Amino acid sequence: MILWRRELALAWAGGGGPLLACGFFLCLTAMVPLAAGGDPAGLRPVAGGIAWVALAVASILSLERLFERDFEDGALDLIALGPVPLELVVIAKAKAQWMAVGWPLALTAPVAAITLGLPPALAPLAGLAALIGGLGFALTGALGAALALGSKRGGLLIAVVVLPLFIPPVVFGAGVLERAANGLSPLPALAFLAAYVLFAGVVTPFAGAAAIRNAQG
Amino acid sequence: MISISGLSLSRGERVLFRDLSLTLASGEAVALTGANGAGKTSLLRAVAGFIRPDAGNISFADVEADEARAKHIHWLGHLDGLKGARPARDELAFQAEWLGAGHDGIAAAIDVLALEPLLDLEVRKLSAGQRRRLAFARLIAVQRPIWLLDEPLSPLDARWREALGVLMQAHLDRGGAILAAVHDPLPVAARALDIGGGR
Numbered sequence: 069m070i071l072w073r074r075e076l077a078l079a080w081a082g083g084g085g086p087l088l089a090c091g092f093f094l095c096l097t098a099m100v101p102l103a104a105g106g107d108p109a110g111l112r113p114v115a116g117g118i119a120w121v122a123l124a125v126a127s128i129l130s131l132e133r134l135f136e137r138d139f140e141d142g143a144l145d146l147i148a149l150g151p152v153p154l155e156l157v158v159i160a161k162a163k164a165q166w167m168a169v170g171w172p173l174a175l176t177a178p179v180a181a182i183t184l185g186l187p188p189a190l191a192p193l194a195g196l197a198a199l200i201g202g203l204g205f206a207l208t209g210a211l212g213a214a215l216a217l218g219s220k221r222g223g224l225l226i227a228v229v230v231l232p233l234f235i236p237p238v239v240f241g242a243g244v245l246e247r248a249a250n251g252l253s254p255l256p257a258l259a260f261l262a263a264y265v266l267f268a269g270v271v272t273p274f275a276g277a278a279a280i281r282n283a284q285g
Numbered sequence: 286m287i288s289i290s291g292l293s294l295s296r297g298e299r300v301l302f303r304d305l306s307l308t309l310a311s312g313e314a315v316a317l318t319g320a321n322g323a324g325k326t327s328l329l330r331a332v333a334g335f336i337r338p339d340a341g342n343i344s345f346a347d348v349e350a351d352e353a354r355a356k357h358i359h360w361l362g363h364l365d366g367l368k369g370a371r372p373a374r375d376e377l378a379f380q381a382e383w384l385g386a387g388h389d390g391i392a393a394a395i396d397v398l399a400l401e402p403l404l405d406l407e408v409r410k411l412s413a414g415q416r417r418r419l420a421f422a423r424l425i426a427v428q429r430p431i432w433l434l435d436e437p438l439s440p441l442d443a444r445w446r447e448a449l450g451v452l453m454q455a456h457l458d459r460g461g462a463i464l465a466a467v468h469d470p471l472p473v474a475a476r477a478l479d480i481g482g483g484r
Contacts, residue, residue, distance in 0.1 A: 074379050081370050142364025145335060146423075150383045151355045284335040 071147070071157060075164030078133070085130045086172045093126035093173055097180035108185035115184035116245030122180065123173060123198055123241070124234040127205040130169055131230065132223040134161055134213040139283060148284065154277035162210035162272060170202025181245065190248050197244040197254075200261050201237045207268035208233045214276035217283035236264050286311050286431060286462045287332065292341030294327050301327055302480055305341070311430070314453070314463040314475035323481045325466035326362070329433045332464065333360050345431075359384075359429045363436050365420035369409030373400070373419050376408055381426035394425035397452065413440035425452060432456060434465040438472070446472055 079085055100118050104111050111118075138144040147157055177198035178191030186194065212230035216222040243257035287309040294301045301324030309315055317325040330336045332343055334354045345353035367376045377400070381391045395401055398418045403411060411419065417440045424432060432453075438446045450472025453463060457473060465471055 070379060070382050074375075077371070077375070078368065081368075137368075138366075140364075141366055141368065142362050143366035143368070145333070145360055145362060145364070146366040146380060147383065148335070149333065149354055149358055149360050151385060284330075285337055 071152070071160045072164050075161055076168050078137075079130065079164065079168035085133070086169045089126045089129050089169050090172050090176045092129060093122055093176055094180060094183070096122040096125065097183050100184060112185045112249070113246075115181070115186050116249070117238070117242040119177065119180050119184055119186075119194065119245065120201070120238040120241040123177065123201065124205060124231070124238050126173055127169060127202065127209060127234075128227050128230060130165070131209045131213045131226050132216075134165055134210055135217050135280065136213065136222055139217050139280075144280065144284065148280070154280055155273035158210055158214065158273045158276035158280070159269075162206045162276075165210060166203045166206035170199065170206050174199035174202050186245060186249060190245060193248050193254060194245060197241050197258065197261060200258065200265060201241045204237045204261065204265040204268050205234060207265065207272045208237075211268075211272045211276045211279070214279035214283075217280060237261060240264060286313075286346050287464065288342075288344045288346070289332070290342050292328075292331065292343065293339040294324055294331055294336065295339055296324075296327060303340075305480065307478060309431075309462045309464055311346075311460045311462060312457050314457060314465065314471060314473050316471050316475040316477050317464065317466045317480055318468070318477055319480045325480060326435050328480065329360075329362075329435055329464065329466055333358060333433055353431070356385075357429055358431045358433060359424045359427075361420060361424065361432070361434045361437055363439075365416055367408045367416060367420060369407065371408060372404065373406055373408055373411065374404035377404070377419060377422050377426075380420070380423040384423055384427045384429070386423070386427035390426040390428075391422075394422035397425055398422050398448075414442060414445060417441055418445060421449065421452075424456075428459075430461045432461065432463045432465075434463060436467060437465055438467075438469060 097119060101111055138147065148154060174195050177194045181191055181194035182188055209230055212226045215229055216225040219225050240257050240261040244254040247257055248254040289305065289307040292305040293303040317328060319325055327336060331338050334350065348357060378391065398421060400419060400422060403415055408416065438449060441449065453473045457463065
């Protein structure tokens with residue numbers, strides 16, 4: 069709880085990083101209709117996919133902050149000597165990342181979906197799917213951030229590591245919107261999205277903690 | 286309190302030292318000396334569990350290594366872990382509470398280290414000596430018997446070196462132990478261990 073509170077404070081310190089992610093997300097989704105020539109009907113079949121690619125890219129923006137700064141200034145050494153196992157530290161940081169960045173992005177997602185030409189009735193579903201997928205992005209992103217610890221150009225490395233791992237939630241998330249837009253139940257795609265989150269929740273703490281220990285040595 | 290036997294440590298291809306043995310008893314301080322790059326900090330990091338040694342054993346009296354690292358060790362490296370953009374009060378609260386300190390412990394540390402006038406300042410606005418006092422506060426706020434210190438006094442003026450010497454002596458008198466990497470002498474009676482000349 070102490071760590072989680074600090075992570076949220078750090079995420080919002082120095083200019084409101086989550087707002088930058090939201091602004092980036094909205095700019096990206098606003099540019100696509102303009103680049104496509106302003107034809108909403110032509111854009112609609114791929115709107116869900118575009119929204120989720122933009123969401124994935126926006127989710128990467130602040131990942132470098134997650135472990136690298138604590139690693140560089142020695143805070144990670146202090147944290148490692150606390151009574152909480154590193155595995156739970158990874159979970160706490162990923163959860164804070166979700167709340168600091170994933171939630172604002174999920175609140176922005178309905179606007180982005182409408183901007184891309186999806187029916188306004190799907191806006192709440194877009195937000196819900198983004199909220200669930202955002203947790204998956206935060207967990208997998210935390211793993212990527214831990215793996216990139218101590219490397220030069222860590223931000224770029226995180227993107228290269230994490231983007232392939234973001235493919236499943238992007239596919240499932242886009243599937244949620246596509247199925248709903250076609251009058252089908254979005255539940256199967258939502259279930260796959262939730263399954264991805266569970267999988268990431270099991271793998272990330274152990275793999276992330278191992279990566280941190282390796283970087284500290 | 287700490288028993289090190291046959292320890293060998295290398296960083297990359299470079300061997301820092303081989304077959305190092307050391308025991309650190311309750312109430313004792315050991316000052317690690319040696320040239321830059323000799324491996325003083327690496328030895329401290331190995332004891333803290335951050336570095337896996339090539340060979341040898343590090344054990345703690347009465348407790349498993351994991352438990353010792355989670356509950357018995359204070360680490361004060363030359364990187365203090367403080368966030369420059371945050372108020373000193375928040376950073377002290379986080380560092381101390383993370384290690385298990387209560388409000389009374391934090392208040393005592395603030396008092397002993399005369400931190401009150403600094404608490405509302407952002408950490409980046411503190412001098413190096415003030416930052417060191419702020420980082421040292423967690424050692425006072427929560428009692429842990431083993432202090433691993435890397436150049437603990439280097440940014441401090443004479444007055445605060447003396448004051449921290451008093452705090453270190455009080456820690457030793459309570460049965461604690463100190464293992465410190467130093468270039469300047471510790472302000473408490475300490476056994477010196479020269480671990481080599483570096484390469």
